């Protein structure tokens with residue numbers, strides 16, 4: 056090595072230089088424009104091209120959108136008002152919005168799904184925002200039963216007895232836990248099953264004859280439009296997450312039997328198109344179920360959609376689990392936390408946080424996939440748009456219906472996506 | 488290997504290495520063997536640790552030091568022999584394992600704090616969920632130990648906001664909150680920058696002064712000399728030599744120990 060010693064003269068700084076404001080070209084709108092839109096010839100060309108495309112699109116759609124007819128009884132009437140000029144005929148929405156939202160739900164009962172929707176938002180709030188009082192979660196827990204009764208009606212004692220099954224499980228768990236942890240788990244599973252199988256029926260029948268209260272029954276085939284999308288979507292979403300977590304844990308389990316059941320389930324479901332499962336739900340399930348059971352079609356679809364989403368969810372969560380360093384498991388073990396506590400307090404919060412984008416992807420996918428039920432004869436919004444077109448009044452109208460349906464779906468999915476970004480920001484605790 | 492970072496102040500009030508050790512046995516390992524697949528990691532380990540003893544384990548990388556102390560709280564399972572911790576034998580019985588784990592604290596090379604919980608929550612989690620301590624009391628205990636490791640002001644921050652040395656001290660406090668009777672350290676300073684090593688070692692010295700039973704895997708020979716009452720040298724899954732630190736460093740008996748010491752002390 057032939058490095059010449061550079062420091063021939065000792066140098067010592069005794070006053071430190073003060074900080075200075077940047078030159079004027081380093082701030083403001085001009086700088087932003089130059090840096091972001093016109094930083095080089097390629098960037099400038101792309102900027103101009105983009106502006107052209109945007110202008111062209113606006114010029115094409117703008118007049119059509121701006122010249123909108125809101126009041127007309129039929130497409131023909133619309134065209135007469137427009138008199139040859141381009142214009143949108145959103146009168147169809149004005150005329151048929153209730154069908155797009157509720158399907159053929161009896162119109163005097165529209166308040167029921169509407170109230171169920173408002174209550175849905177209210178009971179989601181404490182689940183989604185942890186700064187609300189935790190006691191509100193009891194309201195959320197009661198929601199499924201309330202919503203069921205609001206939507207389908209019938210005897211009020213049916214949802215009550217179903218809910219009592221869960222209460223029975225909880226009570227049994229609390230009492231059995233004093234004796235033994237394993238016994239508590241068994242009690243928590245067996246008590247509700249026993250209740251539903253043997254006691255719920257007489258309880259239900261007895262009370263219904265003594266106190267026959269409840270809303271008027273509405274059959275499932277009257278359901279349609281966004282009502283059906285939301286019923287299937289929301290139930291599917293809220294059931295597929297816990298099921299997915301269990302499947303992911305099962306897949307990682309040391310117990311060979313549990314593990315293989317989970318792997319086979321996940322791989323089977325992922326290997327089969329959803330539409331096949333839906334056809335299975337509508338046609339084949341009848342062969343497998345004991346004769347005489349009439350199993351509601353919406354319920355069957357919910358089961359299939361849930362299983363489908365759960366398989367994907369399991370894989371998403373497995374990715375999150377795999378991303379956790381081994382040290383987290385070891386630290387939890389070393390502190391004496393058992394498997395379930397470690398999962399609940401240490402592993403899952405982190406794995407789920409890592410998986411949020413994937414989980415939300417699955418949720419959004421599930422929600423949009425509810426439109427596939429049109430193929431098994433359920434009247435979701437797409438199905439209803441066909442039904443509306445079948446009416447001679449609105450024969451030939453496409454864009455306006457699809458824009459409306461698309462806008463509503465977008466609203467929901469965008470909401471989910473925004474919420475997930477909020478959640479990710481809120482949970483970001485590392486490397487701040 | 489760098490020079491030992493801590494030089495022990497001569498004027499310490501207590502000379503720890505001279506502290507009395509009780510006759511009560513804390514850990515008894517007899518004829519223990521462990522394999523990873525067909526690889527024989529630990530061979531015929533016999534080792535007795537008395538209550539209040541401070542043991543330093545050293546040896547070349549891959550010699551099985553981590554595996555040995557991880558067997559003591561059953562993070563690894565041994566296949567032959569016997570490990571008795573505080574009178575409880577480690578078998579596949581989950582009850583015993585839980586009992587031992589709640590008696591034995593462990594500090595890892597990479598801290599392994601829970602990044603999604605605050606420092607305080609890291610420290611209160613196990614007392615609340617394992618020991619069933621009421622939350623308020625658990626927080627008081629946690630603050631007590633955080634003060635002891637000299638970072639009470641960080642209690643509401645997240646681990647990612649702390650320096651490595653601070654994180655390792657939190658990890659020590661987290662273990663102490665479970666009131667363990669034995670502490671295991673697996674190279675607690677190896678992942679730290681030199682200027683942070685001292686603060687962690689100081690915390691460990693303080694623990695030693697209070698009479699904690701400690702087993703430390705470490706290459707900080709200054710620490711070993713000042714604190715340990717026994718140094719164990721391991722190579723290829725076996726205990727090659729053990730002795731009081733003064734003799735161990737001055738007069739290593741086996742050739743391997745001599746070679747290792749000459750490498751680690753950088754001569």
Ligand SMILES: Nc1ncnc2c1ncn2[C@@H]1O[C@H](COP(=O)(O)OP(=O)(O)O)[C@@H](O)[C@H]1O
Nearest residue numbers: 523526528546547548549550551552553554555
């Ligand atoms: N989980 C494992 N599976 C297989 N081999 C392992 C495992 N953990 C450690 N080993 C091997 O066991 C030997 C001892 O490892 P370790 O106890 O970590 O050594 P040390 O801590 O002394 O560096 C090494 O050769 C290592 O590769």
Ligand SMILES: [Mg+2]
Nearest residue numbers: 552553554674
């Ligand atoms: Mg090691």
